[in-house]
Amino acid sequence: KQEVTQIPAALSVPEGENLVLNCSFTDSAIYNLQWFRQDPGKGLTSLLLIQSSQREQTSGRLNASLDKSSGRSTLYIAASQPGDSATYLCAVRTGNQFYFGTGTSLTVIP
Amino acid sequence: GAVVSQHPSWVICKSGTSVKIECRSLDFQATTMFWYRQFPKQSLMLMATSNEGSKATYEQGVEKDKFLINHASLTLSTLTVTSAHPEDSSFYICSAPLGGLYQPQHFGDGTRLSIL
Numbered sequence: 001k002q003e004v005t006q007i008p009a010a011l012s013v014p015e016g017e018n019l020v021l022n023c024s025f026t027d028s029a030i031y032n033l034q035w036f037r038q039d040p041g042k043g044l045t046s047l048l049l050i051q052s053s054q055r056e057q058t059s060g061r062l063n064a065s066l067d068k069s070s071g072r073s074t075l076y077i078a079a080s081q082p083g084d085s086a087t088y089l090c091a092v093r094t095g096n097q098f099y100f101g102t103g104t105s106l107t108v109i110p
Numbered sequence: 111g112a113v114v115s116q117h118p119s120w121v122i123c124k125s126g127t128s129v130k131i132e133c134r135s136l137d138f139q140a141t142t143m144f145w146y147r148q149f150p151k152q153s154l155m156l157m158a159t160s161n162e163g164s165k166a167t168y169e170q171g172v173e174k175d176k177f178l179i180n181h182a183s184l185t186l187s188t189l190t191v192t193s194a195h196p197e198d199s200s201f202y203i204c205s206a207p208l209g210g211l212y213q214p215q216h217f218g219d220g221t222r223l224s225i226l
Contacts, residue, residue, distance in 0.1 A: 043203055043219035100154040
């Protein structure tokens with residue numbers, strides 16, 4: 001069964017810093033990997049989707065990379081802002097199922 | 111863009127009550143929808159896969175008779191928590207894929223269920 005892990009579980013940084021969130025998965029046979037943002041008590045907002053054949057995707061200050069063979073993905077956030085504070089989840093699609101990581105709770109301090 | 115609507119967003123009810131949660135794909139058809147459960151400070155756990163026109167597929171450990179799923183149309187799936195008890199209190203989220211396997215999942219805003 002696919003297992004998805006995110007490190008660190010929590011991260012606190014001062015505003016303006018660049019940061020990296022990590023996601024690892026045990027089964028490399030994935031269709032894609034998706035990064036989400038979740039605000040407290042809210043649903044999920046999709047940030048980036050990387051297909052299994054791709055190495056990275058960029059959207060604004062966000063850059064996600066994928067190394068399928070090693071079972072790793074990173075989400076890079078440039079010039080962090082207080083509004084970036086949220087929980088970030090990665091999820092891999094294996095077959096018709098989605099497996100979520102444990103999440104990284106990010107706090108950006110003004 | 112594609113939107114998944116989930117209703118209600120919050121429900122509080124007495125123990126023993128049955129609660130229905132709706133998940134709608136607003137501008138696309140979804141033959142498959144997914145239901146997740148999330149406990150505080152934990153990640154999402156897949157409960158079941160809802161299939162239009164056929165029975166839902168439940169994950170191991172999820173009680174079929176407790177969590178009834180109906181996918182009556184290509185745009186609507188419902189999750190009914192039957193005879194709810196305090197331990198059923200949780201955050202429930204549905205999702206639907208836009209298209210095939212390589213398309214992103216779109217999520218509803220979730221339903222916070224509190225059983226007194």
